[in-house]
Amino acid sequence: MACCLMCRKDIKQTIEGEEVPGGNKVKAFSYSELRKATHDFSGANKLGEGGFGSVFRGRLKDATIVAVKVLSAHSKQGIREFFTELTAISDIVHENLITLVGCCAEGPHRILVYNYLENNSLAHTLLGKGYSSIRFNWRVRVKIAVGVAHGLAFLHEEIHPPIIHRDIKASNILLDKDLTPKISDFGLARLLPPNATHVSTRVAGTIGYLAPEYAVRGQVTKKSDIYSFGVLLLEIVSGRCNHNNRLPYEDQFLLERTWTCYEQGQLEKMIDADLEDDLDSDEACRFLKVGLLCTQDAMKLRPNMTNVVRMLTGEKDVSMERITKPAVIGDMGDIKVNNQQRPGDSQSEPSTIISSEATAESSP
Structure with missing residues (x-):
């Protein structure tokens, strides 16, 4: 796994006349x-929208194409605090993580600038939310699944302190020109104020990918990311979204349908019918089993990401693992949302805030 932490000396950058700490690989842009780069953040340049904000395609003065993410919250965070958190993110370098190239912190504005990835996201391409000429054969899907697993294992187990992503999903997996997957939006929870209405400190996820303990109790751990990865893995193998309400009710939830096929010994039914010559059915079924292992109801039964990588690459035998029934958060009715304030607490936040997947097709 090609990865490293960027070694560097802190330098000083000046924003709005104030010196702030920043990274020597991150450029400070003015608002x-x-x-200008995004034509006043025009709708024509909008790439997508997710839980953390809207993303726009931009062209800088030197003609470089970038992806500009405007964070949704109007932050009261000071510039120094913002850059302190940003420095921690910008120092994280891995083949399967998106690269932060710049930012803006003027007044209430908090904007991140990333490398633009021309092949957009898995949600936009593989899962059919937009036209794509990419041919997702089996070897390409293996590369994507294993790459995302490597990136998430790096965030969980090689970063200190570890980073819990909180929103692993198809729209946050971007593809470069070689179809190498890049995880976006990692570490963004650090950059937002605790009272931001679009992301609470308890839940910042997407229905369909949410681990039950995270959705219902706000309990966020590495295992909640692993649950989300398991759902994503099922999507990659099957080529379908985790939920489709146009299907018969018993087939609407991908995770439930996969479990039914597993119980019936017919897991191969879940493999994308569009896969052709290079399909390895045994490997595809192994990936589906790993997805089910990751989505088990009991957190303690889900493997860590290092073992997930080993199972996906064949280094660890999946057949020796006992798979128990997964838990599915099907709709908002399954989640207890409490917007009432506690006695004596004038600024308590909602217990659970969930972001919608419907428009999240961003790059990043």
């Missing part, structure tokens, strides 16, 4: 510069 005016990014407005």
Whole structure:
């Protein structure tokens, strides 16, 4: 696994006349510069929208194409605090993580600038939310699944302190020109104020990918990311979204349908019918079993990401693992949302805030 932490000396950058700590690989942009690059954040340049904010395609003065993510919350966080958190993210370098190249912190504006990835996201391409000429044969899907697993294992087990992503999903997996997957939006929870209405400190996820303990109790751990990865893995193998309400009710939830096929000994039914010559059915069924292992109801039964990588690559035998029934959060009715304030607490936040997947097709 090709990865490293960027070694560097802190330098000083000046924003709005104030010296702030920043990284020597991260450029400070002015708000005016990014407005011009995106044509005033025009709808024509909008790439997508997710739980953390909207993303726009931009062209810088030197003609470089970038993806500009405007964070949704109007932050009261000071510039120094923002850059302190940003520095931690910008120092994280891995083949399967998106690269942060710049930012803006002027007044209430908090904007991140990333490398633009021309092949957009898995949600936009593989899962059919937009036209794509990419041929997702089996070897390409293996590369994507294993790459995402490597990136998530790096965040969980090689970063200190570890980073819990909180929103692993198809729209946060971007593809470069070689179809190498890049995880986006990692570490963004650090950059937002605790009272941001679009992401609470308890839940910042997407229905269909949410682990039950995270959705219902706000309990966030590495295992909640692993649950989300398991759902994503099922999507990659099957080529279908985790939920489709146009299907018969018993087939609407991908995870439930996969479990039924597993119980019936017919797991191969879940493999994308569009896969052709290079399909390895045994390997595809192994991937589906790993997805089910990751989505088990009991957190303690889910494997860590290092073992997930080993199972996907064949280094660890999946057949020796006992798979128990997964838990599915099917709709908002399954989640207890409490917007009432506690006695004496004038600024308590909602217990659970869930972001919608419907428009999340961003790059990043």
